[in-house]
Amino acid sequence: MLPWLALQHTRGIGPVRAIQLRTRLGSQWYRSAQLDDCGLSAAQLEQLQTAHVPLLEPLLEWQSQASNRHILTWDAPDYPEQLKAVPGAPLLLFVEGALSALPRSQIAVVGSRHPSYVGRENTKNLIPPLVDAGAVITSGLAIGVDGFSHRAALDSGGITLAVLGSGLSRCYPKRHQALAAELVSQGGALISECYPWEGPLAHHFPRRNRIISGLSLGVLVVEAAERSGSLITARYAMEQGREVFAIPGARQNPQACGCNRLIQQGAKLVSDANDILEELVAFSVAAIKVRPPEQEELLPYPELLDNVGLEATAVDLIASRCQQPVQEVVTRLVELELAGWVESVPGGYVRARRD
Incomplete structure (x- = not known):
C-alpha cells in the first residue's frame, strides 16, 4: 500500500x-x-x-477495527477487473463488506434525489427482475432513486453495492446509515476512494460517479433533470464503453428531460427489465424467474380509470375528460382508492401498483 x-x-x-x-x-x-x-x-x-x-498509521488503524474492512491497491488481486480496465481508475479503494461481491456482474441504477411518484414506482418495479437474473445493483446511497434502488434490491433478496462520495467512516447522507449497515450485512459492500475520515465534498461526487459506472456493465437512469449528477454518471458510462439505459417520461415532467435527452443521444429506451437484460451478455433471459400470468380482473369504472395515469392527474381534469360531475368523480375515486386501484397524491390521483 x-x-x-x-x-x-x-x-x-x-x-x-x-x-x-x-x-x-x-x-x-x-x-x-x-x-x-x-x-x-x-x-x-x-x-x-x-x-x-x-497517512499509513491511521489507515492501518481504520482497517484493523473490523474484519470486513479492506484497502485495495490497483494491483491487488481483489481489485475489481471491470473498474481496473477504466483509464484513470482509483489507485486505492476502501471497502467495507464482502469483497466477493465486487467482481460480480453489476447494473448501476441512478436518478433524481427527488423522484416523482412514477420514478419511485419504476425503480421498485424494475429492480426485482434484475436481481432475479443475477445482477448486483450498484448505486450511490444518495436520497431518492439511489436509496430506493438499494432498498428494492435488499427487499428482493439481492446484493447491492454503494459507492460513497465521502469516507466510509463519514457515511453520507446520515439518514442512510442504517441502510448502509443493512446492505453490508446482506452480502454487499460500501466502496469509496476517499480516505475513511473525509467528509462529503462537492468534488468527490463526480469521482464517485465514475466508479459507479466503471464497476458496472451498464447504467440505468430512472429520472434525471437536464443538469444532474445522474447524467454525469451516464456520460462516464459512455466514455467507458458501458451500456446506457433510460426510462422515458412526459415532456412536461422536468425530471424526465435528462432521460429523454439520453434516449435521443442513443441510450436504450427501457420499458421493462428485459430491455436491459437482453443487451448484457452476462445475464441469461432463462435465469429470470417466470411468474404465471395473473387472471384478468374486471375494471371498476373503466371510463374513469382510463383517465388516471401514472402521473398525478387533478380531479377537475379527470371529471372534464370523463364528462361527469366533479362530485360524482370524487365519490368514485374514493371507492377506487379504498379498493386499491388509485392513490391520492399531491396534485390529484395516480394509478396504484397492483401486485
Whole structure:
C-alpha cells in the first residue's frame, strides 16, 4: 500500500501516469533504478519518499477495527477487473463488506434525489427482475432513486453495492446509515476512494460517479433533470464503453428531460427489465424467474380509470375528460382508492401498483 500512497500524494502524478509507471517498471517500481529516468522532477522524487508516511498509521488503524474492512491497491488481486480496465481508475479503494461481491456482474441504477411518484414506482418495479437474473445493483446511497434502488434490491433478496462520495467512516447522507449497515450485512459492500475520515465534498461526487459506472456493465437512469449528477454518471458510462439505459417520461415532467435527452443521444429506451437484460451478455433471459400470468380482473369504472395515469392527474381534469360531475368523480375515486386501484397524491390521483 505504501508505494501507491506515495504516488497518490506526489504532485503532478495522477492515476493514469501512476499506472503507467507501475506498468513500465513492474511491481517493485519504487525500488527501480530506472525511476530517475521516468521524467520525474527532483521535487517529485522527494515527495515519493516522504509525502505519504503520516497517512499509513491511521489507515492501518481504520482497517484493523473490523474484519470486513479492506484497502485495495490497483494491483491487488481483489481489485475489481471491470473498474481496473477504466483509464484513470482509483489507485486505492476502501471497502467495507464482502469483497466477493465486487467482481460480480453489476447494473448501476441512478436518478433524481427527488423522484416523482412514477420514478419511485419504476425503480421498485424494475429492480426485482434484475436481481432475479443475477445482477448486483450498484448505486450511490444518495436520497431518492439511489436509496430506493438499494432498498428494492435488499427487499428482493439481492446484493447491492454503494459507492460513497465521502469516507466510509463519514457515511453520507446520515439518514442512510442504517441502510448502509443493512446492505453490508446482506452480502454487499460500501466502496469509496476517499480516505475513511473525509467528509462529503462537492468534488468527490463526480469521482464517485465514475466508479459507479466503471464497476458496472451498464447504467440505468430512472429520472434525471437536464443538469444532474445522474447524467454525469451516464456520460462516464459512455466514455467507458458501458451500456446506457433510460426510462422515458412526459415532456412536461422536468425530471424526465435528462432521460429523454439520453434516449435521443442513443441510450436504450427501457420499458421493462428485459430491455436491459437482453443487451448484457452476462445475464441469461432463462435465469429470470417466470411468474404465471395473473387472471384478468374486471375494471371498476373503466371510463374513469382510463383517465388516471401514472402521473398525478387533478380531479377537475379527470371529471372534464370523463364528462361527469366533479362530485360524482370524487365519490368514485374514493371507492377506487379504498379498493386499491388509485392513490391520492399531491396534485390529484395516480394509478396504484397492483401486485
